[in-house]
Amino acid sequence: MTSFPPAPTPPTVPAPASPATGPVIGAPLLRALVDAVAPVIVLAADPARVHLHNKAAEALFPALGTTDAFTSDVVAPWLVQAQQQGIDALDGTVGERVFRATSQPLPGECTGWLLTDVTEERASLKRLSEERVRTQFLVRASARLLASLNQRRCLRVTAELAAEQLADAAVLLTPTRGRRIAMTRLVRGGVIEETAVSVEVDQVPGLADALAGFPPVPSRWIQPDLAPAWLVPEDFGDLGSLVVTPLPGNGVSAGALILLRRSDQAGFNEEEELFARIFAARAGAAISAAVLYAERTETTGILQRALIPPAIDRLDGIDLASTYRPARAADLIGGDFYDVHPPLLATEARKGVPGETLLMLGDVCGKGPGAAILTGKIRHTIAALRRLEPRHGPLLELLNATLLDDHDARFVTLVLAGVTPAANGRLDLRLTSAGHPAPMLVRADGTVEEAATRGTLIGAVPDITSTTWTTVLDPGEMCLLYSDGVTEARGGPSGREMFGDQRLKDALAECAGMPVEAVVERIELVTSQWLGGGEHDDIALMAIGAPLRGSHLMMVDGRGRGRYTG
Structure with a gap:
């Protein structure tokens, strides 16, 4: 029997090394992590018992340190009610603090509640x-x-x-x-x-x-x-x-x-x-x-009452009417003005001008309250100066010197009208212009005549000139004093064309024989229509009329003050 040598032993193959593993998290570390967060309460299954809680929960609910009961006398009643009703999240108070409680299902048929202090957030x-x-x-x-x-x-x-x-x-x-x-x-x-x-x-x-x-x-x-x-x-x-x-x-x-x-x-x-x-x-x-x-x-209001042109009533033997329309309606005042000074019989008799009523209409450079203040100065200055000098030329020279002394950059154009009742209802009229549009006269036959008076504006240069023109108004005739706010009103079809002297004359020609009140109203109306609602300068009108003898003008139904002559 042939024997064979023993078979060689196969080399030992080392077993593969197991993968490296980290340290195992033990209970002490887990406990430390839980204690470091907000109040946590872990409940066991039904019936709910406190299975686990951290130190924050015990600080909030001290009874948790002695019992595991989850009842209203241990924790907040609203938290117990939420667990019973299956509510996942709600806010409630513990003492003076507000907490938001949220629940989370955990393994082992447990439920965890996390309570977060939201007092500051709510506040x-x-x-x-x-x-x-x-x-x-x-x-x-x-x-x-x-x-x-x-x-x-x-x-x-x-x-x-x-x-x-x-x-x-x-x-x-x-x-x-x-x-x-x-x-x-x-x-x-x-x-x-x-x-x-x-x-x-x-x-x-x-x-x-x-x-x-x-x-x-x-x-x-x-x-x-x-x-x-x-x-x-x-x-x-x-x-x-x-x-x-x-x-x-x-x-x-x-x-x-x-x-x-x-x-x-x-x-x-x-x-x-x-x-x-x-x-x-x-x-x-x-x-x-x-x-x-x-x-x-x-x-x-006090200043306006002093600066607004005065209301004009009829004087003995003289028909008067006027109107004033400032450029800015809200201001009520502006650069145009007029005034009436009754006769100073004693003073004027000594100067050879007995029984004359002085009327004036002017236009101060500019508009608004600044111009209105100067109009007040001019009106009061003339009221004082006419007691010393009733003649128009010297009176304007005194006014010019007064304005220059004030060193005011503004100037004024002015027209003066001296009116004296004469025989048979006529009016003797003296007209003097100082850089102002010449007055217009409407004769009994409808003829419109421009007064032949010219002069230098007031308050601009030391030496001024002026011419005084005299005429007579027969009964039914009138003289219109006006500011350049009428003739220089821009409007019409193009909106830029000036009203002009000729349109004013044509409008006045239609007013022959009309009462002065109606004439003023008519001229104001046609000017407004020409403006068409556009911007305009101050507008002032004053009509002086010689009353028709035997005429009688009354208001509607015969009531109120009217005009009666002869």
């Missing part, structure tokens, strides 16, 4: 919402306050807005020209009270300072029970808190705003006091603007 959202409401209120308040320049209306609107948004009642105190104080008071849902009171402002802490424009004192420094009876409305109830804040004006305080809250309402906090000051600043600005507007309107 920020609340502040943002409140700020939006306040901003919207301020926008609405500003619109209402700026909608009027009437002081009384601004005060009423301020009281309404304050009582609606800031307090249960609002009281506004504003100084008056006397020693009394105007009070506007409103209880929310009530009727505004407006009265003037004589009170001691020192009875309310901080009120005197507020009326003087000083910063307000904090509400917490004011004791509500010391508020005087005149401040708190009847049937208001117990006063809980009040804020006194100034109404800042245009350099001077417009008054004070007092906000009142009942005792069953929360007191004013710092944010509300600051907001009240912001509102009061806007209200004070509106009230101050209304006061300033009223004062300026009063001043303007």
Whole structure:
């Protein structure tokens, strides 16, 4: 039997190395991770028992350290109710903090609850919402306050807005020209009270300072029970808190705003006091603007009454009519003017011009209030100078020297008319132009005649010249004084063509025999039609007529003052 050597042993092949593994996460590390996050509570299956919680959860709910019960006396009732009703997420309060709880299913039929503190987030959202409401209120308040320049209306609107948004009642105190104080008071849902009171402002802490424009004192420094009876409305109830804040004006305080809250309402906090000051600043600005507007309107009215051309009535033996249309209707005043000076019998008799009525119509360079002020100077200067010199030429020379002495850059054109009743209803007429359009005369037969008078404008050069032209108006005839706002009115088909002298003459030719009132109205009408609503210069017209003997003009139904001669 043949034997064979033993078979060689195969080489040992090392087994492949197992892949490297990291350290295993142990319970202590996992516990540390869980404790480092927000409150976590893990519940076991039904019935719910606390299977696991971290330190944050135990700090929030201390009873978790002694029991695994998941009941309302251990954790927040709203969290227990959410688990029972299968709610996945909700917000709730624990003490003074707000938490957002979210649930997550876990293996082993467990449920985990994560509680996140959202107190600051909720507070920020609340502040943002409140700020939006306040901003919207301020926008609405500003619109209402700026909608009027009437002081009384601004005060009423301020009281309404304050009582609606800031307090249960609002009281506004504003100084008056006397020693009394105007009070506007409103209880929310009530009727505004407006009265003037004589009170001691020192009875309310901080009120005197507020009326003087000083910063307000904090509400917490004011004791509500010391508020005087005149401040708190009847049937208001117990006063809980009040804020006194100034109404800042245009350099001077417009008054004070007092906000009142009942005792069953929360007191004013710092944010509300600051907001009240912001509102009061806007209200004070509106009230101050209304006061300033009223004062300026009063001043303007006084000046306008002194500068507006006077109303002209019929004089003995002379028919007069006039009209004035400023370039800017809102101004009521401008650069055109006219005036009537009755006879100065004693003075004029010595000068050889007895019983003459002086009429004038002029046009100052420019328009608006600046020109109107100069017209006032001219009218009053002529009223004084004519007592010294009734002759037209020397009178114009004195006026020219006076205007040059004032160093005013403006000049004036002027026409003077001296009218003296004569025999048989005639009028003796002296006409003198100083750079002004010559007057037009309408004769009884319809002929239109231009007065032969020329002269130098006033207030431009030291030496002036003028010519005085005399004529007679027979009964029924008239003379028209006018400003260049008529002849230089641009309009017509092209909108740029001037009305001109010839169109004025043609219009006057149609007015022969008409009363002076009708002539003035007719010329104003045709001029307006020519303008077609376009811009224009100041327009002034004055008609002087010799009355028809035996004519009798009355108003409709025979009532009112008319014109009667002979």
